[in-house]
Amino acid sequence: MLMSGSFIGNANSQQSMERNKYNWPEVSTPVAEKQPKEMTAHGDKRVDDYYWMNDYFRKGPDSTKVVKYLTEENAYFDAMMSDTKELQEKLYKEMRQRIKEKDESVPYLKNGYYYYNRQVEGKDYYVFCRKKESLEAPEEVLLDVNQMAEGHEYYSATGFEVSPDNKLLAYAVDTKSRREYNIYVKDLSTGKILADVIPDTEGDPVWAADNLTLFYSAKNPVTLLSEKIMRHKLGSEVKNDLIVYEEKDRTNYIGVSKTKS
Known part of the structure; x- marks a missing residue:
């Protein structure tokens, strides 16, 4: 046991020496600003020093500060990992x-x-x-x-639903990586995309039997919760879409789908 302990100790010591000998890039570590925010839930109080970073998603006054901090973090990461580029590429190719x-x-x-x-x-x-x-x-x-993803840094397509008459395709796209999907409708006979574009959805279009009506769940642009089930008729203004159901309880999650029967 003494020999084992000695061996481990020597190995750790050697690793520590090698780490200290490594020529680390001279770059300052980003430090996130602390803005204590006290929150209470179920009688329990807690303090979140970094709650202000949520402004990025709310597009609040601190959103530019969040972007600046994340840019600094990315630059720090790139600098610290710069000596591993070849290894990263090798591992990537292997995988x-x-x-x-x-x-x-x-x-x-x-x-x-x-x-x-x-x-x-x-x-x-x-x-x-x-x-x-x-x-x-x-x-x-x-x-x-x-082809659709060309020119985008991020692209996600989902919710593929063909109309009952097989002529139209509804699908949803997110280009922000926030799971906020815009719903589009494609005419499969002409290949053209219709003017109907439904923003801020869960990406779950469902056709009615008339081949003209779409149901979908709408998201709150701030909380990103699905709050409403909406009905859209092709050719009409999205702002006039009817609310079929609205969930008031923010602890619940809603969506829409079509049964087989």
């Missing part, structure tokens, strides 16, 4: 080689069409497709998310 980049989901049959998505080798996003009546039929590309 990427283990991923099956050229892949395809299991097709599912819905209303006369087989739907699936496929991954293209060397691309970051998938292609959403369908085939009519048979898997041997010609492929119809509904959305190529790789």
Whole structure:
């Protein structure tokens, strides 16, 4: 046991010496400003020194300070990790080689069409497709998310819903990484995107049987909670969408989906 303890002690000492010998970049460590805020919940008081950083999401007066601090943190990280660039690239390539980049989901049959998505080798996003009546039929590309994501630092597409008559595709896009999705509608016969754009949603469009009406859950732009189930008719102003249901209890989470029956 004494030998084991001595060995561990020597190893730790050697690691400490190597760490001290390393030529660390001369860069100052960012320090976040403390602004104590007292909050009470269930009779319990707590102080959050960094609550002010939430202003970034609320677009409040301190939002620029938050961006400045995060920029400093990123610069600090880049400086401290600058000597590991080659190792990072090596690890990245090793991990990427283990991923099956050229892949395809299991097709599912819905209303006369087989739907699936496929991954293209060397691309970051998938292609959403369908085939009519048979898997041997010609492929119809509904959305190529790789093309859609061009020019964006962040891109997320979800909520793919085809209308009951198979002519329109509703889908949702987030380009901010805040899970605030804009809903779009694509005419599958022409490939054109309709003028109807519904902002600040959960990304869950649901078609009514008339092929003209969409239900969706609307988000509070500050809290990001889904508060309302809305109804939109194609061709109408989004500001005039009707509230189908509103959740007053902020501890509940709501959404909308279509049953099979």
